């Protein structure tokens with residue numbers, strides 16, 4: 720056996736965990752949207768009374784917020800979002816049919832800021 724394959728194997732053994740640590744590990748450490756209720760892109764019959772988001776990491780309540788707007792761009796949320804651990808909810812005042820957009824912006828406990836938005840269709 721030559722030394723080269725062993726060396727190569729040793730390099731791979733080092734590089735792959737390093738890439739995981741720098742790339743995937745770092746991304747996974749941020750607070751990304753895990754799931755939502757109503758579900759992202761889903762259609763619901765009537766306007767929900769509340770939107771709840773679950774993140775991949777705990778949130779800093781003071782620096783995390785969300786708004787919900789209707790098709791006309793009008794706010795349909797009642798104001799301040801409630802944060803509990805990795806979960807954030809906001810109540811809705813009710814509204815008509817249309818495409819509702821949920822906009823979220825959070826600061827996770829590792830001090831990284833992430834934001835995003837998605838839509839839910841209300842009615843047909």
Ligand SMILES: [Cu+2]
Nearest residue numbers: 748749829831
């Ligand atoms: Cu992070």
